[in-house]
Amino acid sequence: xxxxxxxxxxxxxxxxxxxxxxxxSVGPGDDAxxxxxxxxxxxxxxxxxxxxxxxxxxxxxxxxxxAVSFSDLAAMGARPVGFLAALAxxxxxxxxxxxxxxxxxxxxAEFCGTGIAGGDTKKGPGIVTGTAIGxxxxxxxxxxxxxxxxxxxxxxxxxxxPAAAMTAIDCGxxxxxxxxxxxxxxxxxEEGMALAASGVVTSxxxxxxxxxTSLNILCRESGVGMDLEYDFLPRGPDVRRIxxxxxxxxEGMLLDFGGExxxxxxxxxxxxxxxxxxxxxxxxIGMVNDGKGPELIRDGVRRVxxxxxx
Amino acid sequence: xxxxxxxxxxxxxxxxxxxxxxxxSVGPGDDAxxxxxxxxxxxxxxxxxxxxxxxxxxxxxxxxxxAVSFSDLAAMGARPVGFLAALAxxxxxxxxxxxxxxxxxxxxAEFCGTGIAGGDTKKGPGIVTGTAIGxxxxxxxxxxxxxxxxxxxxxxxxxxxPAAAMTAIDCGxxxxxxxxxxxxxxxxxEEGMALAASGVVTSxxxxxxxxxTSLNILCRESGVGMDLEYDFLPRGPDVRRIxxxxxxxxEGMLLDFGGExxxxxxxxxxxxxxxxxxxxxxxxIGMVNDGKGPELIRDGVRRVxxxxxx
Numbered sequence: 114x115x116x117x118x119x120x121x122x123x124x125x126x127x128x129x130x131x132x133x134x135x136x137x138s139v140g141p142g143d144d145a146x147x148x149x150x151x152x153x154x155x156x157x158x159x160x161x162x163x164x165x166x167x168x169x170x171x172x173x174x175x176x177x178x179x180a181v182s183f184s185d186l187a188a189m190g191a192r193p194v195g196f197l198a199a200l201a202x203x204x205x206x207x208x209x210x211x212x213x214x215x216x217x218x219x220x221x222a223e224f225c226g227t228g229i230a231g232g233d234t235k236k237g238p239g240i241v242t243g244t245a246i247g248x249x250x251x252x253x254x255x256x257x258x259x260x261x262x263x264x265x266x267x268x269x270x271x272x273x274x275p276a277a278a279m280t281a282i283d284c285g286x287x288x289x290x291x292x293x294x295x296x297x298x299x300x301x302x303e304e305g306m307a308l309a310a311s312g313v314v315t316s317x318x319x320x321x322x323x324x325x326t327s328l329n330i331l332c333r334e335s336g337v338g339m340d341l342e343y344d345f346l347p348r349g350p351d352v353r354r355i356x357x358x359x360x361x362x363x364e365g366m367l368l369d370f371g372g373e374x375x376x377x378x379x380x381x382x383x384x385x386x387x388x389x390x391x392x393x394x395x396x397x398i399g400m401v402n403d404g405k406g407p408e409l410i411r412d413g414v415r416r417v418x419x420x421x422x423x
Numbered sequence: 424x425x426x427x428x429x430x431x432x433x434x435x436x437x438x439x440x441x442x443x444x445x446x447x448s449v450g451p452g453d454d455a456x457x458x459x460x461x462x463x464x465x466x467x468x469x470x471x472x473x474x475x476x477x478x479x480x481x482x483x484x485x486x487x488x489x490a491v492s493f494s495d496l497a498a499m500g501a502r503p504v505g506f507l508a509a510l511a512x513x514x515x516x517x518x519x520x521x522x523x524x525x526x527x528x529x530x531x532a533e534f535c536g537t538g539i540a541g542g543d544t545k546k547g548p549g550i551v552t553g554t555a556i557g558x559x560x561x562x563x564x565x566x567x568x569x570x571x572x573x574x575x576x577x578x579x580x581x582x583x584x585p586a587a588a589m590t591a592i593d594c595g596x597x598x599x600x601x602x603x604x605x606x607x608x609x610x611x612x613e614e615g616m617a618l619a620a621s622g623v624v625t626s627x628x629x630x631x632x633x634x635x636t637s638l639n640i641l642c643r644e645s646g647v648g649m650d651l652e653y654d655f656l657p658r659g660p661d662v663r664r665i666x667x668x669x670x671x672x673x674e675g676m677l678l679d680f681g682g683e684x685x686x687x688x689x690x691x692x693x694x695x696x697x698x699x700x701x702x703x704x705x706x707x708i709g710m711v712n713d714g715k716g717p718e719l720i721r722d723g724v725r726r727v728x729x730x731x732x733x
Contacts, residue, residue, distance in 0.1 A: 122546075133525060133529045133538070136540045140539075141540065148504045150558060152462050154505065156509045157543050158545040158547070160546075160547065194459045195447060197456070201552075208426065215439045222444070229439075230451065231456040232466060234432045235468040240545075244554040246458060
């Protein structure tokens with residue numbers, strides 16, 4: 114019998130999906146679940162081991178642990194109504210560090226328009242499991258499966274900041290703005306609600322698993338292809354500079370790194386005026402077609418976009 | 424600066440409560456949170472280390488990890504509408520064990536009338552963080568603070584089974600029925616909804632932290648006292664026998680052990696007919712008075728009931 118280490122996290126989830134009884138009009142498999150009466154929920158496990166980037170404070174770690182779940186609500190277009198924080202922390206952790214984590218969670222919840230509804234604390238190796246709860250109100254949830262040929266492909270903000278920060282840290286370079294993207298990602302909650310309310314967005318996903326992976330998921334779930342224009346991708350702070358100084362691929366930074374929390378969405382090209390009027394920031398990065406999967410066009414050369422490595 | 428090990432889990436939660444911004448008409452501090460539109464939620468951390476009793480299977484561990492959160496919803500009177508399962512499991516765990524845990528969670532969710540809405544899996548030491556989500560529908564949530572002098576004190580079922588099982592395991596005795604109470608606790612979800620709908624229940628809490636602790640919490644939160652009749656406490660399977668064989672205090676088994684998932688509630692003594700008519704199983708164990716805290720009357724002798732040791 115195989116062991117979990119051989120299978121990986123996605124393999125394990127696929128295995129579970131073979132036998133669990135799913136609940137919700139949107140069940141496991143989208144960014145967040147949508148249950149009866151438009152109740153929306155998402156849970157994420159974040160650990161010191163894996164998610165505490167070099168130089169990150171405990172307060173930023175707390176913010177980050179909440180932001181990942183609020184970002185999932187944002188991708189559906191839900192309004193956050195509460196956050197539950199379950200902490201499994203080491204006995205020898207200083208009280209101040211635990212309070213800093215909780216304070217970071219609390220600040221992120223406030224930024225998202227809600228507060229702490231409950232939680233649990235136990236002894237553990239430094240794991241925070243956050244659950245964000247929201248309501249769809251009168252909006253339809255934005256799914257991963259609605260993109261149609263002819264739609265435009267958009268993102269809500271600049272990309273590559275977290276990748277630039279990680280690269281800079283590895284090379285001992287300073288880059289305060291990029292680090293901020295990595296340490297304090299902004300869940301696009303207001304943007305998500307506006308996109309869902311607009312009536313012109315056809316699919317949406319957050320970029321936590323990288324642009325490359327998210328593009329592939331939207332294409333697979335919607336049964337479409339996409340052409341992405343490399344020059345259209347909006348660059349985050351210091352991305353070009355760090356790529357040049359360190360000799361790292363800028364294309365890789367934009368497409369292959371996770372830890373991004375902008376929203377990727379497709380929209381009816383005839384409805385873009387609605388989005389402009391709402392004042393939502395977005396950048397068109399390509400077009401949906403009837404092909405298979407996403408392709409990148411750079412300097413007239415076309416290549417297939419694969420999943421990111423994150 | 425002190426460390427978490429010195430402070431304990433309740434101390435840490437008290438510290439957090441000093442600065443977090445609470446959300447919900449019932450916020451952190453009751454069995455579950457009640458948010459906008461009657462959305463109810465509770466999260467619990469359960470670990471191999473601490474909650475996997477000797478002889479417990481992975482499937483039972485999964486059931487248990489879900490039951491604790493559903494029990495919190497039950498104590499409010501909410502209808503479960505979804506469960507989120509976040510698993511942090513060791514790389515060397517067999518795939519079958521992980522599937523057994525998930526299958527146990529799935530079965531408990533189905534028992535509670537719902538299914539798996541989402542989750543997350545990461546590498547970890549064997550920690551399951553479950554979040555149960557429910558709706559109050561048209562019922563008012565049952566709080567810990569509503570008991571009034573003159574009310575009766577009740578439980579939904581027999582007590583001491585988990586304590587008997589743990590004692591039997593320590594002493595190498597067989598006791599299958601008691602083990603079942605320990606390994607597969609039944610969240611009283613249907614009973615909770617009926618109690619909340621009855622309109623005669625004035626306060627409610629589950630017994631996960633022991634009868635002693637739960638009585639003290641109801642008295643403190645409601646500002647009342649209680650007289651409990653020792654002979655009225657309904658005994659679970661094998662409790663008396665295991666107490667006698669092992670020379671363990673039966674009183675301790677009934678009052679001091681956690682891992683019980685019956686509901687403890689107070690009700691208007693003039694409204695008991697409503698509960699009888701609804702067909703809810705319950706046992707009257709005492710009366711609320713205007714004293715301070717719970718007291719036990721046994722063989723005509725009265726003593727103060729303290730928090731359980733769980």
